[in-house]
Amino acid sequence: MIQKVISLWILVQCAFVTSVFGENAVLKGEASDFDDLPTNGKSKDGPIKFNMRKSLDLEHEGCYLQTGKKECLEECGFNATAKSIFIIHGWTMSGMFENWMHKLVSAVMQRETEANVVVVDWISMAQQLYPDAVNHTLVVGQNIADMLNWLQNETQLPLGNVHLIGYSLGAHVAGYAGTFVQGTIGRITGLDPAGPMFEGVEEQKRLSSDDADFVDVLHTYTREALGVSIGIQQPIGDIDIYPNGGDVQPGCAIGDVLAVAGNFMEVVKCEHERAVHLFVDSLMNKDHMSYAFQCTGPDRFKKGICLSCRKNRCNKIGYNARKMRKRRNTKMYLKTRADTPFGGFHYQMKMHVFDRKLAVDPDPTFHVKLYGAHNDTSDLYVEVPDYKIGLNATNTFLVFTEEDIGDLLKIELSWEGEGESWSSVWKSFRKNFFSWNTSLNKPMLQVRRIRVKAGETQKKFTFCVPEESKIDISPGESLTFEKCRDGWESKPRKRLPIK
Numbered sequence: 001m002i003q004k005v006i007s008l009w010i011l012v013q014c015a016f017v018t019s020v021f022g023e024n025a026v027l028k029g030e031a032s033d034f035d036d037l038p039t040n041g042k043s044k045d046g047p048i049k050f051n052m053r054k055s056l057d058l059e060h061e062g063c064y065l066q067t068g069k070k071e072c073l074e075e076c077g078f079n080a081t082a083k084s085i086f087i088i089h090g091w092t093m094s095g096m097f098e099n100w101m102h103k104l105v106s107a108v109m110q111r112e113t114e115a116n117v118v119v120v121d122w123i124s125m126a127q128q129l130y131p132d133a134v135n136h137t138l139v140v141g142q143n144i145a146d147m148l149n150w151l152q153n154e155t156q157l158p159l160g161n162v163h164l165i166g167y168s169l170g171a172h173v174a175g176y177a178g179t180f181v182q183g184t185i186g187r188i189t190g191l192d193p194a195g196p197m198f199e200g201v202e203e204q205k206r207l208s209s210d211d212a213d214f215v216d217v218l219h220t221y222t223r224e225a226l227g228v229s230i231g232i233q234q235p236i237g238d239i240d241i242y243p244n245g246g247d248v249q250p251g252c253a254i255g256d257v258l259a260v261a262g263n264f265m266e267v268v269k270c271e272h273e274r275a276v277h278l279f280v281d282s283l284m285n286k287d288h289m290s291y292a293f294q295c296t297g298p299d300r301f302k303k304g305i306c307l308s309c310r311k312n313r314c315n316k317i318g319y320n321a322r323k324m325r326k327r328r329n330t331k332m333y334l335k336t337r338a339d340t341p342f343g344g345f346h347y348q349m350k351m352h353v354f355d356r357k358l359a360v361d362p363d364p365t366f367h368v369k370l371y372g373a374h375n376d377t378s379d380l381y382v383e384v385p386d387y388k389i390g391l392n393a394t395n396t397f398l399v400f401t402e403e404d405i406g407d408l409l410k411i412e413l414s415w416e417g418e419g420e421s422w423s424s425v426w427k428s429f430r431k432n433f434f435s436w437n438t439s440l441n442k443p444m445l446q447v448r449r450i451r452v453k454a455g456e457t458q459k460k461f462t463f464c465v466p467e468e469s470k471i472d473i474s475p476g477e478s479l480t481f482e483k484c485r486d487g488w489e490s491k492p493r494k495r496l497p498i499k
């Protein structure tokens, strides 16, 4: 297993570094030697630096906190009663801060104008072969703990006001800091914590929900390749949010990214780094928050079963997440747009599909179009996780819209006609193949009403066919559902906990 992990990471490293920096760069990371690491963070020139940011201007160097040096606190204008937010990067191939770092720092500083924003710079220890960088996470975490202990002694810094934000390997560094510090850190956010060499290991050796009062984790790249996943798959925090199921992120598909970059590694980077951009989005777009919903797994979520906010089953994602300490490893899901603002709108739709005419294997492919008070959606393909609509059964779907269409007024349900798409060509081929009698009546189903629940508002509506006699639908046809005459809106039992 370890061998596999190492070879994957070497492959990844070489592929990326070679393509971006040329072949000579590959060796660069191995040159330095850290046998004589100063582990007390006393030196500003040591391998671990605490860079307190003083200005949004990237050129501005800021100043450095050093344990034991009181004068630095004054020089940096450290405010012990304000929040302290530490940002911790991960493994690096380039030996430089990547662009996301600047975006995250600036988003944090704009949102929390009084906070002490500190970048933990362990670049030289992170720019190693992956297993060596992993080996350094403990020392870096210990160093952060030392710094926090010293700040507690020196300034009575309340640890509850400390928030560590770690990306990739940096998430596990934050975990070690939480383990070694005296007391309990307020919050740790793990942004797609690294998977290789952390998946399945005991809690002490990775970020876990014991490391802070509240540990929230965003998982954006949990797809496996060669038996490992770059982002950790297992839930490790109090809440673990898996946007888009935690694997394929919209806008990162090979096609989308290749058009821009022409590099497989760009896909990896796009999906792994998406966690950071979702977090930045949550800091910047306060009026367009994304909600995640508790669910036991991605398949149930895709069916729209899990859009409840009762008993704290939903939460805002990213910076705005509410503490839910009693939970452990709560898996939560949401869909997102491909770009900022990432938030969209989730609808659960339930409809009973009757098969009174005894159609032979009608196997419909449905689309819906939603009409709202502000706008309408395009035709949205109704995704059925097990590829089959249940007949004489209530079907539940998840419909996601990128635009805010306002209150829902009307729904158009259409059955994709024969030959309209490759999936229907295949279906009709299959049908003809298995039932050679093609002179049967055309398939016909009946849908009388659609019940809808909006995830973001928790409002429920029922939509009916305007005329009770017109409930039949066949391939190539559509049915329109409007507000039922009576009782079409049911008030949410409980509003979203915070609005």
Ligand SMILES: *[C@@H]1O[C@H](CO)[C@@H](O)[C@H](O)[C@H]1NC(C)=O
Residues within 6 Å of the ligand: 079, 080, 081, 082, 083, 114
């Ligand atoms: C320190 O932070 C607190 C809380 O944010 C704030 O009330 C106070 O004004 C700050 N002090 C200084 C000197 O900026």
Ligand SMILES: *[C@@H]1O[C@H](CO)[C@@H](O)[C@H](O)[C@H]1NC(C)=O
Residues within 6 Å of the ligand: 131, 132, 135
């Ligand atoms: C990690 O460090 C320890 C000593 O601190 C060493 O024995 C071990 O071989 C290192 N592991 C790797 C993968 O470099």
Ligand SMILES: *[C@@H]1O[C@H](CO)[C@@H](O)[C@H](O)[C@H]1NC(C)=O
Residues within 6 Å of the ligand: 146, 149, 150, 153
């Ligand atoms: C903090 O103070 C305690 C007790 O005064 C002492 O034992 C400890 O070593 C100090 N820690 C640091 C990091 O200064």
Ligand SMILES: *[C@@H]1O[C@H](CO)[C@@H](O)[C@H](O)[C@H]1NC(C)=O
Residues within 6 Å of the ligand: 354, 355, 356, 358, 391, 392
């Ligand atoms: C659906 O129910 C009807 C009777 O209401 C029955 O005739 C038909 O066979 C059922 N279809 C399926 C697929 O179970």
Ligand SMILES: *[C@@H]1O[C@H](CO)[C@@H](O)[C@H](O)[C@H]1NC(C)=O
Residues within 6 Å of the ligand: 374, 375, 376, 377, 378, 403
């Ligand atoms: C309606 O939605 C479309 C995209 O579906 C968008 O281009 C248009 O600007 C929206 N109109 C309004 C009024 O929001």
Ligand SMILES: *[C@@H]1O[C@H](CO)[C@@H](O)[C@H](O)[C@H]1NC(C)=O
Residues within 6 Å of the ligand: 437, 439, 440, 441
């Ligand atoms: C084909 O279906 C039609 C109508 O359902 C029926 O009348 C006919 O007997 C069937 N033919 C065969 C060969 O089963």
